Amino acid sequence: MATIKDIAKAAGVSVTTVSRALNGYSDVNAKTRERIEQTARDLKYSPNSLARSLVMNKSRTIGLLVSELSRSGAKDMFTYEVMCGINDAASDVGYDLILFSTNSAKQKQKSYTQLCRERQVEGVIMQGIKRDDPYIAEVIESNIPCVFVDVDVEGEYVGYVTTDNVFGAQMAVKHLLNLGHTKIGMINGHDYAHVSQKRRKGYERELTDAGIPIREEYMVNGQFLEPEAEIAAFALLQDHPEITALFCASDLMALGVMRAAKRLGLRIPEDLSIVGFDNILLSEYTTPPLTTVNQDKYQMGYEAAHLLTAMLTDGGSERQSATLDNQLVVRESTAPPR
Amino acid sequence: MATIKDIAKAAGVSVTTVSRALNGYSDVNAKTRERIEQTARDLKYSPNSLARSLVMNKSRTIGLLVSELSRSGAKDMFTYEVMCGINDAASDVGYDLILFSTNSAKQKQKSYTQLCRERQVEGVIMQGIKRDDPYIAEVIESNIPCVFVDVDVEGEYVGYVTTDNVFGAQMAVKHLLNLGHTKIGMINGHDYAHVSQKRRKGYERELTDAGIPIREEYMVNGQFLEPEAEIAAFALLQDHPEITALFCASDLMALGVMRAAKRLGLRIPEDLSIVGFDNILLSEYTTPPLTTVNQDKYQMGYEAAHLLTAMLTDGGSERQSATLDNQLVVRESTAPPR
DNA sequence: TTGTAAGCGTTATCAA
DNA sequence: TTGATAACGCTTACAA
Numbered sequence: 001m002a003t004i005k006d007i008a009k010a011a012g013v014s015v016t017t018v019s020r021a022l023n024g025y026s027d028v029n030a031k032t033r034e035r036i037e038q039t040a041r042d043l044k045y046s047p048n049s050l051a052r053s054l055v056m057n058k059s060r061t062i063g064l065l066v067s068e069l070s071r072s073g074a075k076d077m078f079t080y081e082v083m084c085g086i087n088d089a090a091s092d093v094g095y096d097l098i099l100f101s102t103n104s105a106k107q108k109q110k111s112y113t114q115l116c117r118e119r120q121v122e123g124v125i126m127q128g129i130k131r132d133d134p135y136i137a138e139v140i141e142s143n144i145p146c147v148f149v150d151v152d153v154e155g156e157y158v159g160y161v162t163t164d165n166v167f168g169a170q171m172a173v174k175h176l177l178n179l180g181h182t183k184i185g186m187i188n189g190h191d192y193a194h195v196s197q198k199r200r201k202g203y204e205r206e207l208t209d210a211g212i213p214i215r216e217e218y219m220v221n222g223q224f225l226e227p228e229a230e231i232a233a234f235a236l237l238q239d240h241p242e243i244t245a246l247f248c249a250s251d252l253m254a255l256g257v258m259r260a261a262k263r264l265g266l267r268i269p270e271d272l273s274i275v276g277f278d279n280i281l282l283s284e285y286t287t288p289p290l291t292t293v294n295q296d297k298y299q300m301g302y303e304a305a306h307l308l309t310a311m312l313t314d315g316g317s318e319r320q321s322a323t324l325d326n327q328l329v330v331r332e333s334t335a336p337p338r
Numbered sequence: 339m340a341t342i343k344d345i346a347k348a349a350g351v352s353v354t355t356v357s358r359a360l361n362g363y364s365d366v367n368a369k370t371r372e373r374i375e376q377t378a379r380d381l382k383y384s385p386n387s388l389a390r391s392l393v394m395n396k397s398r399t400i401g402l403l404v405s406e407l408s409r410s411g412a413k414d415m416f417t418y419e420v421m422c423g424i425n426d427a428a429s430d431v432g433y434d435l436i437l438f439s440t441n442s443a444k445q446k447q448k449s450y451t452q453l454c455r456e457r458q459v460e461g462v463i464m465q466g467i468k469r470d471d472p473y474i475a476e477v478i479e480s481n482i483p484c485v486f487v488d489v490d491v492e493g494e495y496v497g498y499v500t501t502d503n504v505f506g507a508q509m510a511v512k513h514l515l516n517l518g519h520t521k522i523g524m525i526n527g528h529d530y531a532h533v534s535q536k537r538r539k540g541y542e543r544e545l546t547d548a549g550i551p552i553r554e555e556y557m558v559n560g561q562f563l564e565p566e567a568e569i570a571a572f573a574l575l576q577d578h579p580e581i582t583a584l585f586c587a588s589d590l591m592a593l594g595v596m597r598a599a600k601r602l603g604l605r606i607p608e609d610l611s612i613v614g615f616d617n618i619l620l621s622e623y624t625t626p627p628l629t630t631v632n633q634d635k636y637q638m639g640y641e642a643a644h645l646l647t648a649m650l651t652d653g654g655s656e657r658q659s660a661t662l663d664n665q666l667v668v669r670e671s672t673a674p675p676r
Numbered sequence: 677t678t679g680t681a682a683g684c685g686t687t688a689t690c691a692a
Numbered sequence: 693t694t695g696a697t698a699a700c701g702c703t704t705a706c707a708a
């Protein structure tokens with residue numbers, strides 16, 4: 001509870017001198033500094049960052065805005081792993097993280113700018129929000145630096161981190177093509193996700209390059225959810241029994257697809273090959289283990305925080321965005337068609 | 339960037355009146371209030387919580403201290419799920435979360451009290467720390483309210499949330515006993531975990547109740563880590579081939595044990611029955627699916643935040659701690675011995 | 677019902 | 693090398 005005032009009194013100097021001594025300014029007599037530091041220790045002083053932030057107008061705090069941070073996200077460790085990366089990168093440079101968890105109900109009450117201003121965060125990292133989220137427009141208008149995870153918006157103070165989703169999808173489809181598949185369906189997420197658009201693009205491009213016509217009816221949405229994907233895949237496979245392989249825009253949805261296949265009596269990979277996306281932890285443990293496209297989630301978070309803190313300190317020089325590589329991980333859910 | 343000063347000027351009143359109007363005090367003329375609220379909206383005002391916290395000496399912030407928040411924790415969703423619960427409970431009552439991630443290197447630089455005072459958190463939730471962590475003593479001494487997850491310390495301002503680990507372990511062992519096992523080993527975590535002590539107690543008690551002598555050499559530590567557990571279990575099973583069942587203090591370790599069994603050519607559950615603890619997501623997907631003791635991790639977090647905010651507002655009335663029930667989840671990793 | 681003024685714990689400007 | 697003093701944006705006695 002000791003303040004610099006207390007120290008000043010105890011050490012017989014002014015608060016100014018205490019402040020300067022404790023902050024390592026050079027214009028303080030060595031003896032005085034020593035005495036001040038000692039009394040600070042004696043009084044178990046620790047600075048009040050609130051007061052400091054107020055006067056300096058810098059909070060050394062980053063807001064972490066995760067849309068619907070909830071149990072449902074528990075299954076793919078995506079959010080968590082990204083967070084770990086963010087946390088590590090932020091704490092490396094002395095920033096603390098404040099967690100805003102919003103949902104649409106809360107968003108109605110409080111605008112993005114309000115949220116940030118209130119807590120005086122210096123910058124924001126946004127994760128798990130959809131393309132049509134009203135906050136995105138606010139972010140671009142506002143002058144609070146922000147880095148998005150998996151939404152490709154850029155602006156003066158806005159950047160993003162993502163992986164090469166087009167290429168990732170191409171690798172997945174090429175793998176299927178190489179195995180001899182030609183009737184390849186796709187279970188996508190939803191139209192409001194940046195990654196869905198990109199993965200679809202990769203899927204279509206690879207097919208086109210191979211001279212295979214694109215069939216709209218082979219593409220369905222599973223909302224990035226396991227049960228929804230199961231329903232969608234079930235219907236798709238029932239309507240189009242000629243399909244021998246499915247590319248899923250997420251591992252979680254691939255899980256649902258596996259369930260649908262089981263219900264239809266289809267063996268994996270003999271009757272149906274499945275490729276996922278994300279390489280979530282679970283994908284290694286399914287039966288059979290899932291072939292998928294790996295994304296380095298931790299790195300995404302780390303990079304996001306790094307970009308943001310760079311904007312904050314350098315004043316926004318160099319890169320604002322980053323696209324990370326991803327890799328095909330071949331496991332046992334894919335095989336040549338019968 | 340508008341402040342109450344700006345509003346005061348624009349609305350032609352004093353800052354006091356603005357403050358009172360915006361905070362819903364009754365002693366403000368309805369007309370004046372309306373005018374003030376309108377100009378606040380016009381100016382896109384949002385309060386500066388830093389300034390407010392400073393003067394009120396209340397930050398409405400909870401510190402979340404997770405020891406070694408890192409990728410290694412990614413495999414069990416424990417940390418994440420608890421966090422979701424904390425987040426939901428905290429935001430229900432208008433508290434924000436600030437993430438402190440410490441590791442021993444940082445702890446040396448900064449004491450617990452310093453950390454909290456600096457950021458002026460009103461209370462703290464601590465997760466993933468060991469019994470011998472130096473912070474624990476600090477917490478008890480300090481007068482900052484704190485709730486621990488899975489460490490049973492109590493004090494004037496200190497409580498904890500845990501599950502009934504003794505009973506959980508008893509259920510696990512009883513299940514094994516009922517199947518006819520008598521040579522039951524235990525892969526524990528380490529001596530610095532509260533839960534390890536409790537689970538061991540449950541294991542020993544149940545065995546004793548069944549008239550089976552406790553054999554020290556049947557108990558080994560796996561540090562709550564998969565590879566360590568694999569090594570420990572491998573050695574144990576090699577030295578004591580008569581063991582037909584293993585109770586593991588965590589699912590993650592059970593995964594390692596399964597690997598060890600495989601390497602030894604033991605089939606699960608025919609040659610070796612395994613029971614885990616936690617019911618992590620993965621346990622459902624292993625081959626075979628793991629019998630385990632479920633803990634409601636989300637609820638633990640929710641309860642922790644609830645206890646803490648109650649302490650903060652009521653001034654520490656009623657309960658300070660909570661012990662949640664857990665349930666045996668029987669899957670396919672257990673069977674009668676041959 | 678409204679306003680004046682003090683104060684929260686810092687840092688920054690300026691003068692000594 | 694040091695110290696008054698103002699300022700950051702807000703709340704709150706106290707007075708009017």
